[in-house]
Amino acid sequence: MRHGKKFNHLGRTASHRKAMLSNMASSLILHKRINTTVAKAKALRKYVEPLITKAKTDTTHSRRIAFSYLQDKESVTELFGPIAEKVSARPGGYTRIIKTGVRLGDNAEMCMVELVDFNELLLQDAGAAKSKTRRSRRGGKKKDSVEETPKAEAKVEEATVVEETPAEEPKAEEAPEAKAEETPAEDTKEESTDDSNDETKKGE
Structure with missing residues (x-):
């Protein structure tokens, strides 16, 4: 039994x-990105992520330390070139482990290890998701309340319009009656003037 096993x-x-x-x-x-077992991938993550952090400071000392671990000039050049530029704004977590099932021979758990900043498909999906999300719920509620107030005012205006329209109809109906009442008065005035004219003629 191996007590105190660190890795x-x-x-x-x-x-x-x-x-x-x-x-x-x-x-x-x-x-x-490479395909390997989950156990090796977890060990590799602890091995390579400190080297990527070291690549953020491009000095001769950092390059020599990276070369002592990698023992490959091409990989050191790639590490301090495009990779260092991509991960410059990321504070750790440079790799991602995606499980891909089990191996047929010994049923070992297999996975794919990849650098996070070089998977363009997932970066596009993340950008689209961020553009759709809303961070504050209070802002949404305020907007809804602001939107509801004009609707309530519009309903009040509609109610007032509906109430005013029946009040105008009787006025239109009363107008002919008033005219009808006025016409006999004019006739009586005309008759009275005719009678007065006749009386003046007889007096003469």
């Missing part, structure tokens, strides 16, 4: 384990 030895000696992780780290840096 997974991966069933290898120290030199074999170091050489394997160095080769896997170089492959990940050059190809941006």
Whole structure:
């Protein structure tokens, strides 16, 4: 029983384990994604992420430390070039492990390890999702309340219009009656003037 076991030895000696992780780290840096087992991927993540952090400071000392781990000039050049530019704004978490099922031979859990900033499809999906999300719920409620107030005013205006229209109709009906009442008065005035004219003629 191995008490105080700090990391997974991966069933290898120290030199074999170091050489394997160095080769896997170089492959990940050059190809941006590799397929391996979940146990190896977790060990690789602890091995390569400190090197990516070291690449943010492009100095001779940093390059020599990275070369001592990777033992490959091409991977060191790639690490301090495009990769360092991409991850400059990211504070850690440079790799992603995506499980892909089990291996047919020994049923080992398989996965794909990739650099987060080099997966363009997931970056596009994340950008679209961010543009649709809303951060504050209070703002939405305020907007709804603001939108409801004009609707309430419009309803009040409609109610007033509906109430006013019946009040105007009787006025239109009363107008002919008033005219009808006025016409006999004019006739009586005309008759009275005719009678007065007749009386003046008789007096003469």
